[in-house]
Amino acid sequence: MHFMVRYGVVIDLAMVGNVFNTRVSEASVYLGFTFFFDVAFFGVLPAWLIAMQKIIFPRFLFRLLIAPFSTFVFLVWAFVTSSTWPWIGEHSKQLGGLILPWNYVGNTWMHVSNSIDVKPVELLPDGDFGKSSIPNLLTILVIGESARSANFRQYGYERDTQPYTIEKGFVPLPSPRSCTTYTSGSLECILSHMGNKRSSFINYEPLQNYLSRMGVHVTWRTNNWGEPKSIVDLYQTRSEIVSECESYNCGDIYEDMGLLHGLEVLLEKNGARRDFVVLHQTGSHGSNYFEKYPDSFEVFSPVCRSIQLDLCSRQSLLNSYDNTIAYTDYFLFKLSELVESKPNRPTLILYVSDHGESLGESGLYLHGTPNVMAPDVQRNIPFLVWTNEAFQSAKRIKSKWLRPEAEVNQNLVFHSVVGAFDLQTPVYNPELDLFEDVESAE
């Protein structure tokens, strides 16, 4: 309380980490008069006053009745305020840093459990590249954020939110579903060979680490968080990527566009070898949709400029959200343009969102509703595939994945990427591979 009130400090996980990592000399400068005054006046004194009170224990029968009654009141209250759950989930980190005593008790517990590596990584079995493996294949996985298929033109939305990807020939897979409604759960699922059947007790090596260990050059660029720990050839945050732009104007680097900055040069430097690039977007992450795209991308207006979404009109909220989708559309277009400069290099781009989003339907906003009660808009996601001619002459999408009844979900990513590289390993499941060799298909 002393540090929160006097210094405006938020006791979040990072702050608890700082407390554990501080030195006596550093911490002792805060132990002045106000510290001891606050401890005495707001800590010791109220505690003493409470300790002085005589406790009268209620009758056993009363205590027996109060428990089910309070549980009932709590359940009713939770149900009545259920529309605020996603908001609470979304802001849980900030709230957790502000609510006493949860902030220091809960965050200390989390800090300690994070420090102890309770789940060591289970490495996947080694594999070999098959005879038909493409030695210079470039695979790019774009992981979207909070993009729901309902607002994509290719999934039946009446608005043209995808002018670029449609023109570029991105192929939409039918009715894709996400594993979960929150970022870290879906990322774990996308990058695991077990997909949505993964166990929370075994921490299997994620796709990016596995490919890197098998000799594929792996680059992970992020404008987001909630990712499994990456042990790859190059890991860069967006701010690291664009930090060099402070000294000169290096073009369009607004939000996710920063992830593309210098990518061409990077790939050139790696030489034409097996490359796996992951671009983790901030995409359509709310509630500040209006800040996720530059002003020039305000295609639909007027837009909601508040983070209190229920105060905005339905149309202005949709407008701001649709602008984020249109900006992702442009991002994917620029990415495909960037790789088209090397037409001879077989290239595959997969774009899959982590989960969908609620925009006020049934009083729900954002995402994070538990799967059992999550509305379709939080789980129906876009999954787009782009390939160049050089890739198409070696591999193509199996027709079964383009049929309306196909069960497309995030489980396909791991096996399609491993299959594209033709990495032969016991953990590869051909049933979940989007692609087949052109020769074997004929």
Ligand SMILES: [Zn+2]
């Ligand atoms: Zn997310």
